[in-house]
Amino acid sequence: MATALRRGRTWWAGSVLGRHLLVALLGLVVVVVVLESASDFRNLQLASMAYLGIAAGGLTVLTGLNGQISLGHGALMAIGAYTTALLLDDRDAGTPLPLVVLAAVAVTLLVGAVVGAAAARLHGPYLAGATLALAVAVPGIALYFKEQLGGEQGLRVVLPDIPTWVLDLAFFVTGQDLTRSRYVACLAWLTLIVTFVLLANLSRTRVGRRWRAVRDDEVAAELAGIRLGRARVSAFVVSAAAAGAAGAMMAITVRLAAPSGFTITLSLTLLTAVVLGGLGSLGGALLGAALLTFLPQVVTDLGVDAGLSDIQAAELAPLVYGLVMVVVVLVAPAGLVGTARTALLRRRLQRAGTGTSTSTSTDTAAPTSTSTTSKGTTT
Amino acid sequence: MRRRLHRSAPLAAVLAGALLLSACGAGGRSDDGDGGDEGGGGGATAPGVTEDSITIGAHFPLTGVAAPGYNEIPTGAKAYFDYVNAQGGVNGRQIEYLVRDDGYNPTNTSSVTNELVLEEEIFAMVGGLGTPTHSAVVDFLNDEGVPDFFVSSGSLQWGDDPENAPYTFGWQPDYEIEGKIIGQYVAENMPDAKVGLFLQDDDFGDDAEKGVRQFLDEQIVAAERYTSGNTDVGPQIAGLQAAGADLVLAFNTPSYTALSQLVALKLGYQPQWFYSNVGSDADLVGSLLSRFSEGAVEGGSGSLDGVMTTEYIPGVDQPDDPWVQLWQKVWDEHGEKGELTNYRVYGMSHAYAFVQALLAAGEDLTRDGLVEAMEEVGADLDGPQLAPFRYSADSHLGISGLRVVEIRDGAGEDLTPVLVTDIGDAEIAEDDSGQDGDAPPESGVPEAP
Numbered sequence: 001m002a003t004a005l006r007r008g009r010t011w012w013a014g015s016v017l018g019r020h021l022l023v024a025l026l027g028l029v030v031v032v033v034v035l036e037s038a039s040d041f042r043n044l045q046l047a048s049m050a051y052l053g054i055a056a057g058g059l060t061v062l063t064g065l066n067g068q069i070s071l072g073h074g075a076l077m078a079i080g081a082y083t084t085a086l087l088l089d090d091r092d093a094g095t096p097l098p099l100v101v102l103a104a105v106a107v108t109l110l111v112g113a114v115v116g117a118a119a120a121r122l123h124g125p126y127l128a129g130a131t132l133a134l135a136v137a138v139p140g141i142a143l144y145f146k147e148q149l150g151g152e153q154g155l156r157v158v159l160p161d162i163p164t165w166v167l168d169l170a171f172f173v174t175g176q177d178l179t180r181s182r183y184v185a186c187l188a189w190l191t192l193i194v195t196f197v198l199l200a201n202l203s204r205t206r207v208g209r210r211w212r213a214v215r216d217d218e219v220a221a222e223l224a225g226i227r228l229g230r231a232r233v234s235a236f237v238v239s240a241a242a243a244g245a246a247g248a249m250m251a252i253t254v255r256l257a258a259p260s261g262f263t264i265t266l267s268l269t270l271l272t273a274v275v276l277g278g279l280g281s282l283g284g285a286l287l288g289a290a291l292l293t294f295l296p297q298v299v300t301d302l303g304v305d306a307g308l309s310d311i312q313a314a315e316l317a318p319l320v321y322g323l324v325m326v327v328v329v330l331v332a333p334a335g336l337v338g339t340a341r342t343a344l345l346r347r348r349l350q351r352a353g354t355g356t357s358t359s360t361s362t363d364t365a366a367p368t369s370t371s372t373t374s375k376g377t378t379t
Numbered sequence: 380m381r382r383r384l385h386r387s388a389p390l391a392a393v394l395a396g397a398l399l400l401s402a403c404g405a406g407g408r409s410d411d412g413d414g415g416d417e418g419g420g421g422g423a424t425a426p427g428v429t430e431d432s433i434t435i436g437a438h439f440p441l442t443g444v445a446a447p448g449y450n451e452i453p454t455g456a457k458a459y460f461d462y463v464n465a466q467g468g469v470n471g472r473q474i475e476y477l478v479r480d481d482g483y484n485p486t487n488t489s490s491v492t493n494e495l496v497l498e499e500e501i502f503a504m505v506g507g508l509g510t511p512t513h514s515a516v517v518d519f520l521n522d523e524g525v526p527d528f529f530v531s532s533g534s535l536q537w538g539d540d541p542e543n544a545p546y547t548f549g550w551q552p553d554y555e556i557e558g559k560i561i562g563q564y565v566a567e568n569m570p571d572a573k574v575g576l577f578l579q580d581d582d583f584g585d586d587a588e589k590g591v592r593q594f595l596d597e598q599i600v601a602a603e604r605y606t607s608g609n610t611d612v613g614p615q616i617a618g619l620q621a622a623g624a625d626l627v628l629a630f631n632t633p634s635y636t637a638l639s640q641l642v643a644l645k646l647g648y649q650p651q652w653f654y655s656n657v658g659s660d661a662d663l664v665g666s667l668l669s670r671f672s673e674g675a676v677e678g679g680s681g682s683l684d685g686v687m688t689t690e691y692i693p694g695v696d697q698p699d700d701p702w703v704q705l706w707q708k709v710w711d712e713h714g715e716k717g718e719l720t721n722y723r724v725y726g727m728s729h730a731y732a733f734v735q736a737l738l739a740a741g742e743d744l745t746r747d748g749l750v751e752a753m754e755e756v757g758a759d760l761d762g763p764q765l766a767p768f769r770y771s772a773d774s775h776l777g778i779s780g781l782r783v784v785e786i787r788d789g790a791g792e793d794l795t796p797v798l799v800t801d802i803g804d805a806e807i808a809e810d811d812s813g814q815d816g817d818a819p820p821e822s823g824v825p826e827a828p
Binding site for chain 2: 039040041042044045048143146151152153154156158181250253254255256258260261263297300309310311314315317318
């Protein structure tokens, strides 16, 4: 049994892409089963979780693997969302959905390249300040170009009719008719899986190793022939592209792109999702997104059941969220997934006896990254 | 990419997965043409309605910057529904009223509306607040066939196009007719005034400006706009001052009434102020004034004395009005902590109208039935509103008029009788329906029309 497992382990551990695809396939099956059994409302909630997860995944790559902090990812999502809204402004807009999403990603990627080029010259608090400015400025653009971008009230997004072959396929696989909510949720989760496979794969390749090298020690990285600027810009661009995809999914889910949806709060929310889950871990980003999506509703419902008035129950949600945040930072400073992974590693090391195993996990990043950025600035 | 892999195991796994999926497949789809939108109303069992209950919902900003004042509206509505429930409900059904917080953020509005409609299966949305927030969900509600009654906002889009949004009804007078009535009053009574406009930069300001300009286009010397959320209105007020405006018509929310007053004090600018109904709640503005100025300006209900405004329902400044007496009784019996305020009166007033709509729809309650009943009898309904509703098959706009008042000692003093009109070129006329003189029935619960 154990040998079979080990042999089983070797064939898929041999190829990074193969392993990621396998995990993605398993994820897809789980997603289909979950979406299928969930109600329409849960499907839409899961879609929200997916778009937050995509954006948080992009951010966790940037912050966890490359050591750059961004307070402006909400603004990048806005760019993706507005691109989507402009392309899907009425029911016969005619642009196929995959193209719309790709366009949203491409536009955000361009903006990300420009911002990234500026950001690559900045460190720590300066970078945070610059990206913060982005988060504040971008919603202002929508207000300024009121005619084109709808001002305060934003642009409505009209989801085109579901293609017949999708309906047929969905019925073939699940035996049920596909509702619009489920369709949206499927789209969002499919995008999430694709994005995560790409991100996971990228972080395991030479590009990802460069990002980590730059994060850990700039001088050493430069001595090894890595061009710091290029590594930083590429990390920012990849992260921005993920935010663009997230923005597109958000526009489709919420059916609206309005400036008040993309305030600085959204950017900070993404950052808290990443910190809650664990810096640098995609699983952590997803967990953080899940907490963000489900916690407020659960807490509010509990509050109402406990006899609080509607207003008190509504005020309870941010309070509990803040408390969870404080507790996680106190008890599990590497984030939920990060801490769990460290604990698992430690136990495995103990079991194997010290010294023999060198199977390091590459992604546990939180404590090292912060200490090394400060080291970097002394150069 | 796969070809580069030396081992074909992942490919095999993918294939196996695909095979597995197709093996459990359900074959072809029977083509019933319907995209899956259920609950288009109709049928004896409407969603949210049982033998002894009706579940309805609403979205309000209970937290965040827009919460002061507005979060009191649902407490008023809830008190009135509880009052009706205590008297046996509507046709034997108790009203369950669910309120969700959207923090005045359209993204949240969308998600709480999903929750209300898909999870809680409400029969109708009643009183959802805000123009940018509610416009995020109006298509969804109409696609799902959920009656979307009495949106707490005066934007034209809730009622001027019933073909596109057959389930949506406005309630308060829309901003365009308010602008028209104010414009005509100023043109007749202050023909020499140099008029400045202070506008919120969305439907609110746009619709109002359209109305005002019908009468005052010549007299307007400046139009300044502010963006909701940006608390610095210095440039706008200075702009009005520089243009020499001696009468400012302001279409803004209560926070901006307080902000504009403070900035004007700072600049030594003393025009005659005319705030539209939305921004003129003297008590709230008074408390905001003292909070924003950190106590430097004494707040209180007298803080807006001398300011002109409009009113379309009796408020707490008229304790002798029979409607206000009813609201006071309801609040004393079923309210939460705190005083009766104009926002709670607003909530009770639209709750009253919704109970009337439910009664008009009869025992066999359906979503389409409710809409039809409202189109049929809506224009004849009595109620606290000073002027009748305009509901018909062609218009879902709400109250048809209001009167101009001046605030003295925190209470409104009438400057005109109730004036009624409609959007577009419709004449402005004195209201002869007698709506402003009526009183609620003895029980406080409307009778079936």
